[in-house]
Amino acid sequence: xxxxxxxxxxxxxxxxxxxxxxxxxxxxxxxxxxxxxxxxxxxxxxxxxxxxxxxxxxxxxxxxxxxxxxxxxxxxxxxxxxxxxxxxxxxxxxxxxxxxxxxxxxxxxxxxxxxxxxxxxxxxxxxxxxxxxxxxxxxxxxxxxxxxxxxxxxxxxxxxxxxxxxxxxxxxxxxxxxxxxxxxxxxxxxxxxxxxxxxxxxxxxxxxxxxxxxxxx
Amino acid sequence: xxxxxxxxxxxxxxxxxxxxxxxxxxxxxxxxxxxxxxxxxxxxxxxxxxxxxxxxxxxxxxxxxxxxxxxxxxxxxxxxxxxxxxxxxxxxxxxxxxxxxxxxxxxxxxxxxxxxxxxxxxxxxxxxxxxxxxxxxxxxxxxxxxxxxxxxxxxxxxxxxxxxxxxxxxxxxxxxxxxxxxxxxxxxxxxxxxxxxxxxxxxxxxxxxxxxxxxxxxxxxxxxxxxxxxxxxxxxxxxxxxxxxxxxxxxxxxxxxxxxxxxxxxxxxxxxxxxxxxxxxxxxxxxxxxxxxxxxxxxxx
Numbered sequence: 001x002x003x004x005x006x007x008x009x010x011x012x013x014x015x016x017x018x019x020x021x022x023x024x025x026x027x028x029x030x031x032x033x034x035x036x037x038x039x040x041x042x043x044x045x046x047x048x049x050x051x052x053x054x055x056x057x058x059x060x061x062x063x064x065x066x067x068x069x070x071x072x073x074x075x076x077x078x079x080x081x082x083x084x085x086x087x088x089x090x091x092x093x094x095x096x097x098x099x100x101x102x103x104x105x106x107x108x109x110x111x112x113x114x115x116x117x118x119x120x121x122x123x124x125x126x127x128x129x130x131x132x133x134x135x136x137x138x139x140x141x142x143x144x145x146x147x148x149x150x151x152x153x154x155x156x157x158x159x160x161x162x163x164x165x166x167x168x169x170x171x172x173x174x175x176x177x178x179x180x181x182x183x184x185x186x187x188x189x190x191x192x193x194x195x196x197x198x199x200x201x202x203x204x205x206x207x208x209x210x211x212x213x214x215x216x217x
Numbered sequence: 218x219x220x221x222x223x224x225x226x227x228x229x230x231x232x233x234x235x236x237x238x239x240x241x242x243x244x245x246x247x248x249x250x251x252x253x254x255x256x257x258x259x260x261x262x263x264x265x266x267x268x269x270x271x272x273x274x275x276x277x278x279x280x281x282x283x284x285x286x287x288x289x290x291x292x293x294x295x296x297x298x299x300x301x302x303x304x305x306x307x308x309x310x311x312x313x314x315x316x317x318x319x320x321x322x323x324x325x326x327x328x329x330x331x332x333x334x335x336x337x338x339x340x341x342x343x344x345x346x347x348x349x350x351x352x353x354x355x356x357x358x359x360x361x362x363x364x365x366x367x368x369x370x371x372x373x374x375x376x377x378x379x380x381x382x383x384x385x386x387x388x389x390x391x392x393x394x395x396x397x398x399x400x401x402x403x404x405x406x407x408x409x410x411x412x413x414x415x416x417x418x419x420x421x422x423x424x425x426x427x428x429x430x431x432x433x434x435x436x437x438x439x440x441x442x443x444x445x446x447x448x449x450x451x452x453x454x455x456x457x458x459x460x461x462x463x464x465x466x467x468x469x470x471x472x473x474x475x476x477x478x479x480x481x482x483x484x485x486x487x488x489x490x491x492x493x494x495x496x497x498x499x500x501x502x503x504x505x506x507x508x509x510x511x512x513x514x515x516x517x518x
Contacts (some may be wrong), residue, residue: 058442058449059435089447092333095416096447126421143421192444194427194437206430212444 060211066090069174070102076116076175078106081132084118086177098122100166100177101132101139109151118177119152120164127195130163139163151187161199162187167217179214189216230276230286230293292478300488304378307371308477312470314364318402321357322459329409331455333448336411361403368399380483388476391469398466405458411451419454420446 020027070084081101089096099121105111119139123130128143138155139148147156152163162185167178182193184200191209193199198207280286297305328347330339343350372392375381381389408419423446427437442449 056439059438061443063443089443089445092448095333095411096445127424128417128421194434195424196428197434207427207434208431210434210438210444212438 058212062212062214065179065214067169067171067176067178069171069176070100070118071175072173073116073170073175076102076104078104078108080134081119083132084177088180099129102168102175102177116168116170116175117151118166118168120166120180122164122195124154124159124161124163124182124195125157152183153185153187160196161185161193164192165189181214181216191216230289295478295481297482298484298488299491300485301482302485304374304485305482307367307374311364311367311371312474314360314367315466315470317356317360318364319463321353321360322463324353325357326459331409331452333411333451336409336451340410340412361406365399365403368396372396378483379486382483385476385480385483388473388480391473391476395466395469395473398462398469401462402458402466405454405462408451408454409458416446419450 066087068086070086071082076082081103083099084102085097085099087096088098100118101121102116102118105113105115105117107113111117121129121131121139123141123143123146125141125144125146128141130139130141130146130148132139137150139152141147141157141159145157146154146159148159148163149155152165154160154162162183164180164182166180169176169178180192181189182191182199183189186200188200190199190204192213193207193209197203276286325343328339328343328350330336340354343354345351375389375392404419404422407422408415423437423440426440427433429436438444440450440453441447442453
């Protein structure tokens with residue numbers, strides 16, 4: 001007898017929530033919940049997204065192209081380098097300076113005549129400063145033993161590519177150095193990469209060029 | 218550890234009586250927070266009595282409004298497994314190292330200037346001119362190494378004791394994030410003195426970041442705030458070092474410790490579980506009767 005009573009009660013639907021109107025697709029409580037959460041989400045995004053953009057923006061910002069005179073053309077010869085120091089990053093004093101080794105392009109090495117070669121002293125392994133050793137005609141890195149030949153091609157140690165170079169030009173009899181660029185193992189210019197990153201071939205895609213660097217010459 | 222006399226421990230913080238011990242034992246916390254006063258008291262007696270009760274009154278006032286004593290007694294007097302030993306203090310040691318870093322870091326920040334042109338001289342000023350400056354700087358510098366070492370030893374303890382297993386996997390995951398954050402602190406803090414060593418070490422570290430395929434170059438640019446290590450790099454590292462990561466560290470340390478208290482610690486792997494002493498479940502009794510009844514006599518009961 002009891003079982004017969006309970007059977008229809010189980011089939012009956014749940015009671016309508018308070019404030020329910022016939023034909024509503026959702027209760028007002030639910031509508032307000034969604035609206036409040038949505039507004040909260042928009043308010044949160046309005047604060048968080050600009051903050052993240054602010055922190056990430058430098059990735060997409062390219063500074064002004066900078067050229068600096070490093071000496072008269074007569075200072076530079078074909079068969080050895082002359083060390084020059086110039087500012088690469090402005091506003092931080094000596095810490096923004098960098099060193100390059102500059103020479104005239106060499107006929108012996110079948111380089112384009114009348115140009116100047118500026119080899120960066122930043123090791124292509126992890127960025128330590130390399131030194132040009134006159135007696136050996138090599139660049140040698142003190143940190144992990146990277147060795148580069150006269151043109152800056154890697155001949156030993158852990159570096160993954162030749163030494164970076166700087167663009168050069170002659171203005172008013174002065175040699176000027178400009179933006180940095182990297183080179184492949186065949187010394188073809190590519191956009192500047194950080195040390196430790198390979199260049200050329202598939203590596204151009206695995207280490208994509210950064211918007212903050214200047215196009216290769 | 219010497220026992221703290223009950224008279225100086227405020228009643229809400231007293232160790233609860235062991236279950237089964239007589240309810241009227243001496244260590245039992247009184248039902249009322251103030252014990253009943255002596256029958257005859259002079260004016261001085263009453264004042265001393267009030268003075269003695271003052272800290273208890275203050276704690277009771279706070280407790281009444283926060284209910285903290287239940288949480289604190291539960292946390293401070295929680296059971297630890299048999300075999301708990303000195304290896305179990307490595308987590309607390311790491312926490313202590315973090316607190317040392319936080320405190321010394323706050324005081325270093327009072328004298329440090331995160332500017333590429335002034336950072337080095339402000340550190341020199343701390344070391345050479347500020348009273349005890351070299352000591353506080355030294356604590357922060359060496360404490361950083363100590364913290365990294367302790368984190369790894371603590372991690373090794375957890376691994377070799379199997380303390381990462383169910384139900385503590387989430388705490389292991391939080392611990393790994395804490396390890397990464399600690400390394401981030403070590404990396405970003407290294408640049409701040411802005412001397413030759415920190416400058417070149419940061420360049421090498423950022424370039425190692427850059428060797429990650431596809432995202433690496435962008436990550437390097439993000440860290441440097443540009444294509445070269447510049448004026449904003451130092452400010453960026455400083456902000457990460459003293460605002461971003463410490464906040465995350467404190468929050469995650471809280472979660473880490475909550476889970477330790479919630480789940481309890483594990484016994485060392487060489488400790489066997491106790492055999493049941495008091496009551497044997499009926500199912501086991503039944504099984505025992507059956508095996509005895511088989512009569513092969515091989516099972517030593």
